[in-house]
Amino acid sequence: MTKLNLIENPYALKDIKGLGPKRLAILNEMNIHTIQDLVLYLPTRYEDNTLVDLTTAEDESHVTVRGEVYSTPTVAFFGRNRSKLTVHLMINGIAVKAVFFNQPYLKNKIQLHETVVIKGKWSRRKQEINGQKMFFDLSQLADAQFTPVYRVKEGLKQKTLRDMIQQTLQDITIHEWLPASMREQYKLETLHDTIHALHEAKDQQSLLRARRTFAFTEFFMFELRMQWLNRMEKMSEEAIEVQYDIQQVKTFIETLPFELTEGQKQSVNEIFRDLKAPIRMHRLLQGDVGSGKTVVAAICMYAMKTAGYQSALMVPTEILAEQHAESLVELFGPYMNVALLTGSVKGKKRQLLLERLANGEIDCLIGTHALIQDDVAFHNVGLVITDEQHR
Numbered sequence: 001m002t003k004l005n006l007i008e009n010p011y012a013l014k015d016i017k018g019l020g021p022k023r024l025a026i027l028n029e030m031n032i033h034t035i036q037d038l039v040l041y042l043p044t045r046y047e048d049n050t051l052v053d054l055t056t057a058e059d060e061s062h063v064t065v066r067g068e069v070y071s072t073p074t075v076a077f078f079g080r081n082r083s084k085l086t087v088h089l090m091i092n093g094i095a096v097k098a099v100f101f102n103q104p105y106l107k108n109k110i111q112l113h114e115t116v117v118i119k120g121k122w123s124r125r126k127q128e129i130n131g132q133k134m135f136f137d138l139s140q141l142a143d144a145q146f147t148p149v150y151r152v153k154e155g156l157k158q159k160t161l162r163d164m165i166q167q168t169l170q171d172i173t174i175h176e177w178l179p180a181s182m183r184e185q186y187k188l189e190t191l192h193d194t195i196h197a198l199h200e201a202k203d204q205q206s207l208l209r210a211r212r213t214f215a216f217t218e219f220f221m222f223e224l225r226m227q228w229l230n231r232m233e234k235m236s237e238e239a240i241e242v243q244y245d246i247q248q249v250k251t252f253i254e255t256l257p258f259e260l261t262e263g264q265k266q267s268v269n270e271i272f273r274d275l276k277a278p279i280r281m282h283r284l285l286q287g288d289v290g291s292g293k294t295v296v297a298a299i300c301m302y303a304m305k306t307a308g309y310q311s312a313l314m315v316p317t318e319i320l321a322e323q324h325a326e327s328l329v330e331l332f333g334p335y336m337n338v339a340l341l342t343g344s345v346k347g348k349k350r351q352l353l354l355e356r357l358a359n360g361e362i363d364c365l366i367g368t369h370a371l372i373q374d375d376v377a378f379h380n381v382g383l384v385i386t387d388e389q390h391r
Helices: 021-029 035-039 104-108 158-171 180-186 191-199 204-236 246-255 262-276 293-306 318-335 347-358
Strands: 045-048 062-069 074-078 082-091 094-101 115-123 128-135 146-149 310-314 338-341 364-367 381-386
Touching: 035 158, 074 104, 082 104, 082 115, 158 191, 191 204, 246 293, 246 318, 262 293, 293 310, 293 318, 293 381, 318 338, 318 364, 338 347
Parallel strands: 094 128, 310 364, 310 381, 338 364
Antiparallel strands: 045 146, 062 082, 062 115, 074 082, 082 094, 115 128
16 A cells, blocks of 8 residues: 555554564564554455355365364374374264374364364365364354465464454554545445454455455555655646647648547647646546547647657557558648657668657657667657557
């Protein structure tokens, strides 16, 4: 998430109870340096704690079951320090065998007639569960349908990180950045509830709502930061006010074999206002395929020519560059000198084109990434347009 202050009066990471220098170093390796980093270190996945009915469970599916131990567990050793623990359970009247490989220590923890929860892969043919985890404290699974799983480094256990995050969430206050009206309009949760839900997923619906709100908040904060940076850049960097000849531009528009749509007119007017302003222009022109974006770009490039500037249009492929060049030559006719520069233009032809570009003979240069090579020098470039794939 974009680095904004989300936590009220955050304390130092090292002040977390039980966090020594070794674990602190591991957290730093995981790019966790602050309390905010910790609470925004989200799970990579969730383990479903929903108890499964084995009579309907699919073969080889991962299941979570609860049952009573009805016989003393046994351990068999084989190979080099390998072992197989077998536990017999009664699950809803069904006798099931659970096996755990290389976990012999569990035998001494299991008590006869004790109720345990087991996670593992279910084999319907064998009536057997290949166990992965066993829970003796059922309260660990009582409150949440999902258990968060984090990406951790060696030396830090999942449970340790979970407990650390849970304790921190209880100790902090999370700022709310989204206005209440926006949350209501888009049916979003508060940021406090969202972050808690992502670490403490109670059920599928609350998790989905939290993910949706978090994604929205991330984009909102990113856009907010981009607008702020854009504003700061505009305030700090002066640009030349482009004195284009509006009469020549109008004459050019009148020569077009079609009338501009209202959307095209609005786009041209907004761009022209930017050209007149003493600040650098950064503008995104968005529209469906065939909506007339190229015509808007052409009018703006022609306006730059009337002010004595060159324009560049960079596109992602040679085919698209050739198509744009053909379209613009047809649109401009005798009004503009258009040239095409791609990786296929080589030798004397390329050298001649670069000379014409440098002395100002070319008004509009269209091409691929070949436009941004070191030896490509414009005489007086004033407008650069890039295809969306070259953003």
